[in-house]
Amino acid sequence: MTTPDPKSAPAIRWGILGAGGIAHKMADAIIHHTASELVAVGSRTPGKAEAFVADAGEGTAYTSYEDVVNDPNVDAVYVATTHNDHHEPALLAIEAGKHVLVEKAFTQNTAQAETVIAAARAKGVYLQEAMWTRFLPHVVELRAAIERGEIGDIVSLQADHSQALTHVERMFRPELAGGALLDLGVYPVAFAHDILGVPDAITAVGRLRDTGVDGQVSMVFEYPTSQATLHTTMEVRGPNTAVITGTEGRIEIADTFYAPTTFTVTRQDGTSWTYDGRVENGFQYEAAEVARGIAEGRSESAILPLDQTLEIMRIMDEVRAQIGLVYPNER
Numbered sequence: 001m002t003t004p005d006p007k008s009a010p011a012i013r014w015g016i017l018g019a020g021g022i023a024h025k026m027a028d029a030i031i032h033h034t035a036s037e038l039v040a041v042g043s044r045t046p047g048k049a050e051a052f053v054a055d056a057g058e059g060t061a062y063t064s065y066e067d068v069v070n071d072p073n074v075d076a077v078y079v080a081t082t083h084n085d086h087h088e089p090a091l092l093a094i095e096a097g098k099h100v101l102v103e104k105a106f107t108q109n110t111a112q113a114e115t116v117i118a119a120a121r122a123k124g125v126y127l128q129e130a131m132w133t134r135f136l137p138h139v140v141e142l143r144a145a146i147e148r149g150e151i152g153d154i155v156s157l158q159a160d161h162s163q164a165l166t167h168v169e170r171m172f173r174p175e176l177a178g179g180a181l182l183d184l185g186v187y188p189v190a191f192a193h194d195i196l197g198v199p200d201a202i203t204a205v206g207r208l209r210d211t212g213v214d215g216q217v218s219m220v221f222e223y224p225t226s227q228a229t230l231h232t233t234m235e236v237r238g239p240n241t242a243v244i245t246g247t248e249g250r251i252e253i254a255d256t257f258y259a260p261t262t263f264t265v266t267r268q269d270g271t272s273w274t275y276d277g278r279v280e281n282g283f284q285y286e287a288a289e290v291a292r293g294i295a296e297g298r299s300e301s302a303i304l305p306l307d308q309t310l311e312i313m314r315i316m317d318e319v320r321a322q323i324g325l326v327y328p329n330e331r
């Protein structure tokens, strides 16, 4: 199986809401790795959008999100704000009739996700969670290897996402829905969901920092014939690997498992093969999925349908309930 070339996807015109760190990476993906263009960037921080477009070399700078979503040249909007503030900009874009790609974690909680998804469905616009891992070549290939039966029936899945982010202020701020789970832990959670689906039972243990955000979370997901053990912390860089073990072999995904990387399949008979999925950037695959969906008149991705985004958010809510993680606007 070959992942379609993102540059072969139809060209669309992107607007970006929030001119922060990850927006720069998406701008690079759109401009250099797709046929699409960046036409607008909105930032509520004075001067930030202007600096952003100067750096990107493309697009009009706006000082409000309203101006971006009301720009008739914008086809689709990428929401790249903090987790507490995904749903309102997404709703703003949907109301203006724009297609929307929303950064992970999709929203702060399931209730917000349901609101955004209902609005998009009512308006008939395309909506997708920016869980880029799902669309990356190595993940497409490993799903195909599992479907071919290369590792037999899955018995266990392990995944870690641990980064040293104690210098990042927003990570400590509960009102921005900071902490490890929504920023980092969502990757192991979404990966287990991708491979094994919705767990029958969840057990989570977490340690909260003094500001109230989660510094570290360990999770066990139970399935009828398998288990997933997942870990995240924002305090130290960890292995960031994943392993899927089956009755006939195992798949080991190299650091960093959720970004473009390699994986090795080792079968019980000792034979092995490696797939090299390293590509520049990587955001172009999720962006191309949006462009294809819009061109084909679809309103969601077949690879990451909105019902699955909701399932992931429900899992996240359950983990949060078990570790006592409540954001200030939920009290």
Ligand SMILES: NC(=O)c1ccc[n+]([C@@H]2O[C@H](COP(=O)([O-])OP(=O)(O)OC[C@H]3O[C@@H](n4cnc5c(N)ncnc54)[C@H](OP(=O)(O)O)[C@@H]3O)[C@@H](O)[C@H]2O)c1
Pocket (backbone or CB within 6 Å): 017, 018, 019, 020, 021, 022, 023, 042, 043, 044, 045, 048, 080, 081, 082, 083, 103, 104, 105, 130, 132, 170, 176, 182, 183
């Ligand atoms: N896919 C990935 O690999 C990846 C990697 C990192 C982050 N992310 C996700 O991307 C999103 C943004 O992360 P980031 O690292 O880019 O964040 P960031 O640079 O800290 O902030 C992004 C934007 O959010 C707004 N913002 C930040 N702090 C704020 C505050 N205190 N009050 C009000 N608004 C604030 C600002 O919007 P304005 O420009 O309008 O002022 C800022 O430009 C999150 O959902 C995160 O999980 C994804």
